[in-house]
Amino acid sequence: MARRGWFGLPFFDSQPEPSTTACVLSGGGARASFQIGALDYLYAKDPGFAPTIFVGASAGAILAAGLAQYPTRQEQIGFLKRVDELWCSMTGPEDMFTPRPWLSRLLAEAPAWLELVGQGAKPADAPSRSSWLPLRRRRPEPPGTGTPEDPVEEALTPDEELQSDFSLGLMAQLAGALGRLPKLGSDLMAVKAGMEQSRSLYRPGPVLAKLLHPDVFDPDRVSASGMQLRMAMVALETGELHFMREDGALVNREDREIDAGPHNLTRGVLASCAIPGVFRPVPVGAETYVDGGARENLPAEMAIGHLQAGRTYVVSSQTDGVPRKQSMAQADIFQVVMRATEILMDESGRDETAYALSAGAIVIAPDVEVHEAMTVHPGLIRIHRDHGWSRAAAVVQGIDAAEQQRLSRVTALRMRCLRREEAWLDDLTNRRALLELQSAKLELRDAMARCQKNLLPEGVDQCWARFEEHPRNPGVEPRWLEG
Numbered sequence: 001m002a003r004r005g006w007f008g009l010p011f012f013d014s015q016p017e018p019s020t021t022a023c024v025l026s027g028g029g030a031r032a033s034f035q036i037g038a039l040d041y042l043y044a045k046d047p048g049f050a051p052t053i054f055v056g057a058s059a060g061a062i063l064a065a066g067l068a069q070y071p072t073r074q075e076q077i078g079f080l081k082r083v084d085e086l087w088c089s090m091t092g093p094e095d096m097f098t099p100r101p102w103l104s105r106l107l108a109e110a111p112a113w114l115e116l117v118g119q120g121a122k123p124a125d126a127p128s129r130s131s132w133l134p135l136r137r138r139r140p141e142p143p144g145t146g147t148p149e150d151p152v153e154e155a156l157t158p159d160e161e162l163q164s165d166f167s168l169g170l171m172a173q174l175a176g177a178l179g180r181l182p183k184l185g186s187d188l189m190a191v192k193a194g195m196e197q198s199r200s201l202y203r204p205g206p207v208l209a210k211l212l213h214p215d216v217f218d219p220d221r222v223s224a225s226g227m228q229l230r231m232a233m234v235a236l237e238t239g240e241l242h243f244m245r246e247d248g249a250l251v252n253r254e255d256r257e258i259d260a261g262p263h264n265l266t267r268g269v270l271a272s273c274a275i276p277g278v279f280r281p282v283p284v285g286a287e288t289y290v291d292g293g294a295r296e297n298l299p300a301e302m303a304i305g306h307l308q309a310g311r312t313y314v315v316s317s318q319t320d321g322v323p324r325k326q327s328m329a330q331a332d333i334f335q336v337v338m339r340a341t342e343i344l345m346d347e348s349g350r351d352e353t354a355y356a357l358s359a360g361a362i363v364i365a366p367d368v369e370v371h372e373a374m375t376v377h378p379g380l381i382r383i384h385r386d387h388g389w390s391r392a393a394a395v396v397q398g399i400d401a402a403e404q405q406r407l408s409r410v411t412a413l414r415m416r417c418l419r420r421e422e423a424w425l426d427d428l429t430n431r432r433a434l435l436e437l438q439s440a441k442l443e444l445r446d447a448m449a450r451c452q453k454n455l456l457p458e459g460v461d462q463c464w465a466r467f468e469e470h471p472r473n474p475g476v477e478p479r480w481l482e483g
Contacts, residue, residue, distance in 0.1 A: 019310020022303035023051035023067070024356070026349075027058025027293035028317030029275070029373030030096055031366075033381045035063060035315045036084050037388030037457070038364045042313065043077045046396050049313060055243075055303045057232035057292035059317075061272035062211055065265060068229040068246060069221035079216075084385070086210050091471045093376045097202040097278065202278050204270070212266050219265035222246050228307060230255075232292025232299045233271040236281060241295040243302060244268035250285065253296075255306040259285050278374075297345065298352035304359045312361040315392075318349045319369050364392050367404070368411045378469035379418045387411045389457045399455065406451050413444040418468045425474055438480035441465075 025035055042049040050073060056064030066083060070076045090096060211217060222229060229246035241253045248262030263284050271282035271289035281288045292299065298316050303309045322342050331339070356363050370384040371377065390407045393399075417440045424433040445464040448456065465481060467474050 019308070020053055021049065021051045021311045022053035022055060022307065022309030022313070023049075023064070024298065024300045024303050024312060024314045024361075025054070025056040025060030025063050026298040026314075026316040026318055027056075027060055027291060028297075029059055030090075030376050030381065031317035031371065031373055031384060032059040032063065033087055033385040034317040034366050034370075034388035034391075035060065036080065036087055037385035037390075038315045038392040039063070039080055039388075040084070040385075040457075041389045041392035042396070043073065043080065045393065048311065051313065052226070053228045053230075053303055053307050053309050055230045055232075055299050055307075056272070057297055057299050058273050058275070060315075061231040061269055061292070062208070065222060065229060065231060065269050066211070066217055068227040069218065069225055071225045071227065082216060083211065086207055088378065088381060088385070088469075090207055090376050090381065091378055093374065094205055095207045096205040096376050097374055098205040099202055204273070204279060208273070212269060217266065217269075219248070222265055223248070229265075230299070230302050230307070231265075231268050231272045232296055232302075233268070233274075233282075233284070233289040234292055234294040235287040235289055237287045241292065242287075242289070243292075243299075244271070244284070253302070255302065261285065293345070296352065297349055298356065300352060300356040300359070300361060304356070304361060312356070312359070314353075314356045314361045314363045315388075316349070316353065316363070316365040317388075318346070319366050320346075320350065320353070322346050323369050362395060364388075364395050366391060368408050368415075370411065370415060378471060379421075380415070382469050383411060383414045383418070386414075386457050386460050390455050393455045397455070399452075403452065403455070406447065407455055409447050410444065410451060410456070413440065413447055414463065414468065416440050417444055417464070421467055421470070421474070425470070425476075428476065434479060441480050 023039075025032075028034070051067075054064035054068045056062070063080075063083065066079050067076050070079060223246055225246075227246060230243040230251070232241060232243055234241055242258065243251050243253070243255070244263060244265065245251055245257075246265075248265060248268070249257055250259040250261060250263065251257050267282060267284055270279075271284050272292050273279065274282050274290045276290045276294060279291075281290050283289075297318065298314065300312065300314050303312050325339070328336065328339060353363060353365065366384070366387055368387060370387060371380040390411070394404050394407060417437070420433065420437040420440050424430060424437050427433065441464045448461050448464065453461065466478055
């Protein structure tokens, strides 16, 4: 790798010089399964992958800190296998995102509250998030096509005053619910108190507790290993991006020490994973920290530009672009804010990936959106892990676009098979569902046969003949093999 210039970009006319290898791991929540698969390939098949520098954000910080405990390749492989086992042991969202008691109560009691104020959904209606906003009342649509003739008038016209549609029927409904009012009032107060005290929707689930157990993660092993570690986190007070170092010190984004500490590395992992609103902010020293992804989800600049790594592997669990959604013309404020945040993070991720590529890093990222960051399904986790393995193989081996499309199709077909398995398992007497499952499985078999064997993880070429993983054992044989 050539000498580094401004912001870590190489002087391309310079001669290569001996250097260290870095591994940069992005945030991504449950999608870290992709990184586990990619790392599995790199450790097993790429002799050049011998990192001594680990940089991570959020879920990537968990992997980075764990791998940095060990100075040898075999020890790092052993840790990765243990993480793989723990990650694949998850069966539902609660394993990673355990709801706070106030949130569980809110979700359990919301139907009763809505019924009390006359906002219960009609039996035929599908539940929607907009039904949680009973006080929002839209201005009546003008007759005709439903689109305003003057968009400026539409934007500037004030909302109508909210009116209380009082009636004898409503009085009778409230009278019938009087006996439930004390309990509902108590629940509301408990929810309010819980929100104020916990400052988050969830607490880290049991899988993170296992990953941070002293038997699995010991900060003393990190400081003694000789590996360099940087975990990204953002200070709420200053808004600055900071990193916790292997010795527990805090450094700024230029890798200059700002707090010698030493601070507990386990606390540093928790701070780097503290997704705003999802998990509680974590105090470290004089400041309060949240997920490093709030500033830099893919902290490649730290490894390339400041730690001067000559060979850098960047493993991101973020796809390029956001999945298309149906029309959001009628979306509520929560949906609009979440969608805008998703788009903003995607744009930031594009910039971070572009920097890594321009600096000559080896970038491994998914090209199929398997699941979202807070989706925990055992089948999708394994599909995403295998996709990570194949993507790493594709990048390291430098395959052409046609071969890459064949690999991507295998991932997409496995997702389709999983959905069709679920449809058939819901009703084992549904002959049509079984035939659709059989068709998808045979299509998957043929698609895998067209792929190079060294681009697929061991045993995956037979996944068409068995069930994908489910939260519960299917308890039946794969009948699509009988056709």
